[in-house]
Amino acid sequence: MKYLFGLLWFFSTIAFAQTSPLRVEQPRVEYKTNPIGIDVALPRFSWKLISSQRNTMQKSYQLQVAKDAKFSKKSTIWNSGDIPSDASHLVDYQGPTLQSRQRYFWKVKVTDNLGNVAESAVQYFEMGLMNSADWQAQWIEPEKEGFDVKKQQPAPLIRKEFTTKSKGKIASARLYLTGRGLPEMYINGQRVGQDVLVPGWTAYQARIQYFTYDVTNQVQSGKNAIGAMLGDGWYRGNLVWENNRNLWGTRVALLAQLVVKYTDGSEQIIGTDESWKATTDGPIRENDLYNGETYDARLEKNGWASVGFDASTWWNVKLGNYPKDNLVAPAGPPVRRIEEIKPLKIFKTPAGETVLDFGQNMVGWVKIKVKGDAGTKIRVTHAEVLDQKGNFYTANLRHAKCELNYTLKGGVNETYEPHFTFMGFRYVRLEGWPGEPAPDDVTGVVIHSDVPISGTFESSKPLVNQLHKNIVWSQRGNFVDVPTDCPQRDERLGWTGDAQAFARTATFNREVASFFTKWLRDVAIDQKPNGGVPHIVPDLLQRDNPDGIKSSAGWADVATIVPWTMYEVYGDRRLLETQYESMKKWVEYIRKNAGDKLLWSNGEHFGDWLSYRGNAQIGEPVTDNDFIATAFFAHSAHLTSKAALALGKATDAVLYGELYNNIKKAFLEEYMSPSGRLVCNTQTAYVLALHFDLLPENMRPQAAERLVQDIKNHGNHLTTGFLGTPYLCHVLTRFGKNEIAYALLNQETYPSWLYPVKMGATTIWERWDGIKPDGSFQDVSMNSYNHYAYGAIGDWMYRNILGIDLIDNGFKKFLIAPKPGGGFTYAKGSYESPYGTISSAWEQKDGKTTLKVSVPANSKALILLPNASVDKVNQAAKSQSLKVTAQGIEAGSGEYVFEW
Template sequence: MNNDSPSTTAVSRVRVERRTDGDFADTPNPRLSWTVESAVPGWWQAGAEVRLDGGQAGERVARLDTDESRFVAWPFEPLRPHARHTLQVRVTGVDGGTSPWSEPVTVHAVFLADGEWAAPFVGLAPAQDGAAGPAAPGLLRTELDLGADVARATLYASAHGVYQVEINGQDVDDALLKPGWTAYQHRLVHEATDVTALLRAGANAVGVRLAGGWWTERYGFHGAARTFYGERPAVAVQLHVELADGTTSVLTTGPDWRGAAVGPVVASGIYAGERIDARRALPGWSGPGFDDSAWPRVDVHPSDVVPEPAIAEPVRRVDELAVQDVITTPSGRTVLDFGQNLVGRLQVRVTGERGQVVTLRHAEVLEDGELGVRPLRLAAATDQLVLSGEEDVFEPEFTFHGFRYAEIDGWPGELDLSTARAAVTAVVISSDMRRTGWFECSDERVDRLHENVVWGMRGNFVSLPTDCPQRDERLGWTGDIQVFGPTASYLYDSDAFLASWLRDVAAEQAARDGVCPIVVPMVLPFGAKPAAAWGDAATVVPTTLLERFADRRALAEQYPSMRAWADVLVGLAGDRLLWEGMFQFGDWLDPDAPPDDPAGAKTDPDIVASAYVVRSLQLVTAAARELGDPEAAGTYGDLAERARLAWVREYTTPAGRVVSDAQTAYALAITFDLVDAATRATMGDRLAWLVRRAGYRIGTGFVGTPIIQDALTSTGHADVAGRLLLQTGVPSWLYAVTMGATTVWERWDSMLPDGSINPGEMTSFNHYAFGAVADWLHRTVAGLAPDAPGYRRLRVAPVPIAGLDHASARYETAYGTAEAGWAAHGGQIVVHAVVPANTSAVIVLPGTVDGEIQVGSGRHEWTVPDPRQQAVPQPVTLASTLGEIADDPEAYAVVLDAVDALAGKWDGNLRSLQEWTDQRTLGDELVRLPPAAPERLRTVLDELNSRRAAPAAR
């Protein structure tokens, strides 16, 4: 290769496997990825070199004849356990230029050899008097003597519960809630942390802070919660030390360790919160020479599961927020407002009398001016801080809360805004993934909606993808992530996170004859029932990882799981290949469903279930082709087509109607490719008509919401999709924004217009499922989508919608920064795109019929006529039809505001009207209003018409 090093091309962000927080090799043959930055237009890689241990004895260089820079196969002999190497990459382009070597990264093999895990799980001995309780938090410790300086040391540890390790008085890392939540009975993960700097020749001590966490939590609803995993937490520690004199030492947990229910953390629970007593602090407890003679020996806990290396980023502190307001409630209580619904806990600095208790209660909203705790159900979400008499700094360690507001009781002295800001900080926690995706547009309400989606993901990606972070639930609901996966894959590099969770999916399926449970990990007594859209996470999420990250290894790992779920579906569907008459969630939380029946949707659940039979069979067929399994591709492809035809025969009419004449039914038919092209167009028209009839308000639940905008825009109804997006009435995406939401809600009306909380038992203010619309904002409104796995080829096809003047998206692909967007100026649309080096793009310009444009890397721009029709507003009168008014956003808003002012909560309020059609006039709809209403409406409409006519007259 030409070794000249032009400054125009450089290699950056060399990565080993999936994690974004370090170069951890969890397998002997890790894949390599790198990003090329080049000022050369259309730069394309011709080959690469990978250098191992450059400049050291045993340096090796592998020359790769490949144009790929994402998940490139390991080019050397397999790594050995505990190995560490440096790695560099340089590339040569098709132009002949070669980059300099990249900065070296350290490859750390974090796996152990087969049979090498030797550490038993140990926990506190049962309390003699029972006062501490079986799940009591506690401290465990031991000491070791090292006869020489330490050359290298790695800590491997896992737990039944949550823990942190200290060595000689220092935490080994900044990870929280280790080892996270997995399907513990099937799969445990261990950390592999470099602790060389914490050890020294001579005496050393290892200590563990341990609590029950998810292991001892009680799961279930309606007061029937029960412990699922175990009553007592335990930890396993294995410390590998290499000394400067060449000798090695391995320390493991064992019966000689000591532990006691001592230390500041008195009680801890995921749902309950934590009680911390600063009077119980034990200085020096994790250092050598501490007197632990009064501590009992630990108990050894049996475990048949050998931990595997963690493949995903751990939970960490990712942000801090200051108090925005101090509120005195009507009852006289003090509440802190952080201005943002978040997930984490409070860090508190306080001085008061010894033994004084400060109580912190957390909630997402206020109701009637007080802390709104009813949606928490049985989760106390309360922390108690017992003061030492000196200045104390508290932060709960083994719990977390979903909250915007915190009620403070027992605070010593006054707590005004300046005092609160100095004393209390909200610590935001999340799995520490790298942010990769951004969106912005000309409507600040849509930008706020997008920001709400981001915050919802941050709060619900805590070790696993949960439904909500605040109440007595916080479970890995499979349906939620099935619909949200594409959005998650854009906002954050969630490949490692989701690939790890999918291993739990496969493990839970294997224990249930292929059924993917409704929650993973599966801790509910009824969770093993197969349910459409929920169980289909087994096929959809691996497909998403291939599409968005080019992660073929994840697809291959999950392929047996995907096939197992498909086989379950075929068995359930029977000879007719229709899944009918069984338990389903259906189009969960359809806005018309009653508060006490969230499954009571407009779309028949059998229609949903049978559509997902087709969808999963299609995805398994595609996976089989991708992985080179033609026999399976043929088998599942035939089943998919037969199931599709069965769906069409059973649920559609010759005129192109679906027997459930509802938004979700048509969205499924269109986006799942269930019907032919002509019928698809007809169904798109019907879907648009239904949305218009509803006054451009959403009529879908968990199943329909993520796909309705794609169904509309792909059938030529971008104008309708735009009206649906920008709607602010309830139900709509922007309704919550107008109500001050800072995360996405579980229900379209989790808070009612009067400020009261929805009366349903199930009401959360931080649920990401409806936020799946953000994927459509990225791909369609801004126009940035993958056209080949991992964005190796981009598809830039923006769809400008009425009501926006510009929109853009920026995404950090594995190949570099990609951008796309548009702006409207003087009747023209200017489209821009940034294509990373070593990728290409397909461009489809708005309103063009000349086909696609192919471009290489670089910055590009095009100008085309604005294809959006600029309708001239027509005069509006009482004789105008409701359909005409619905089509006129300004008139629609004026009429609704006028009716609201006249009638308040009138039984026939137009805001809840379901029939905005051309067969009814505005005058017809006013018959139940006060007699003065028609005259008042005429005045309002005359003012509107005059205002509109004035610009034309000028």
């Protein structure tokens, strides 16, 4: 009977699992799926509920963490018990201290408000090296003395052979890897991992990331070989501009620790030390992020990372005197190969050059397949655009060579792609190619930080769809471990102003919480003792002048704007708490500079960077820097007050709230006339004053009218730069001027968002007129064609055309309120919130409007039907069995269709 009862229970459990309307999906730890090598002492768990029933909310959860996947009583280290809560995003671990290198298994069981129970699949996370004492390996430098450190260097090869224990079966193997430079690791001839440009770019003087790899399948019983190639990277390669090198050091170094565990419980550690051998006589003769790579295939060392290779002529390495207590596991995602693109065409330019067009301005490199005589030299150069005559154009790259030089070994089919560089390009020029290249001979490899896609957008306007595509591609190309300004010329730096202007749009396109978590830590690290925030992070421009830097308004405000944005979008309280002191320090820096008058009228500022300045005969008014600086002072004080309130810091909340109000008073006395006119009669001036709520409420409508009038005076064109553009359409929509916002979006002539699209752009340009109407170019000294700052309009497109916006932090409750207009007949899109997929799709046809909405489980929506009368709203809500309140239609999870 017991056996029969057990069978009945087993089969009924299977049937329940197959028919249950509730599922738990996407379980993650610290935004990652089954991560290994994390160093967060109290990791956070997230999961999403999927339900076929409407109005599903989580009623309770139970988390368990164990040392094995069976969750036996002995192995379980933490059982939360049944917690009455709807929390399913970033739930804190609350068990005992987690141990270095230990793998932990976890699962979550949830109960919903409809009586359904579901459990996640068993997941795991693995801790990294939590303490510096866990590192038994030593830093090694593979270079001989006497190199000219002012020039690009060969990439050293470093290797060692080792033997696993003769007795004992291998249970697991982990490689912990970092470098001063860019190490690419091999075990027994096979490359380790899929990541590129490891260990990424951080404030190296304070911290360097290390990466953890599961190499169990690469380590074999008996003899083994391990090796690394070391590129210059950000550490000692060219950075900033005009051939600046060695900004963190003159010598590359490697730190690697391989830990092999055996089934009998013993372990073996193979680490970098003086027993390793090195050579600089390998095939990579030069490597640099800006200039590219020179590779001589005749110098390849076949089997150099395999057992039995003769390294008798290689020389010894020496120990590097570097710390280990500044090594951290990556908080953000790695950079990886994401996509491959084939050229659309191969053609001869008027100058007779062979050029390939990939049809998309991308970031990465090309992979070539070629066959020819030994010693044949191929040169591959990269460009974003062609000139007026259709010839290859590279002047805007400035000092960056952006080229690959490949020498054939000859006689065989050869495949090559670079290791330690990347380019921004649409076009590739081939020189020295044996014969005529075919489309399959050259492939574009797209790289960027591997951040998950979170948003989609489509509309009835093809040009606007291309604009959205351009925004996404610019984000992809400029999110290469840090948020850069551009990816092609001799710059590629973490400009803070660009990042803060684009951050909100970035969250719609990709899930960037962990990406910005990583970078914001360096913002705080590079912040100066007096609270000043440098122009770029990691800081290279002002690092040696800690107390004398001059921070720029709108750039340095990244310290307040981006942490608050991440908190709003992802509900990440820990990130906000981590950055809070940095926020305060920044506001206090401004307060000191502003003085008792609370007007920030000193310092050096970039202002409303690259705003429209009119033609040579009729100049445009410029928004004064002190106006902008004081406006951002108020905004940062306000955000710091809100952050303090969110973190339960009541005293600070009052303090910075009062500061905000006092700055507003000073601002009005200084910059607004009694009639309500601002002293700076520019679009940006009115946009900042309105968006930051600096004007009295009774003065705001007339200020909005003045903004509209200025736009109309310019023939429905914008004149804003980097600081005014992100908020421009938001302000117009907020004050009932939605059609003017649409008029700006639809504008096809310069200056506008669609002008570059009409000119063939596939990414966002740095300047409104990077290519002028006559086909000539803007100033070559600063003319990037992949620069996402003006792509900040994407935020408005999601929040207003689609109508997807948050109400509660983290989208626990959100708004669906599309605002049709501008000649659009339909728009549809989605956003992957922390709780699941939110979608909004509307269409206007034959006098009828249809809106389709999807609300994920464990969240709620407030839905506003555009241009619908009260009767139509009530009728539409009744058809879906939904409640109408004074605010709108309230909806729980499910899919809904409204027609009116």
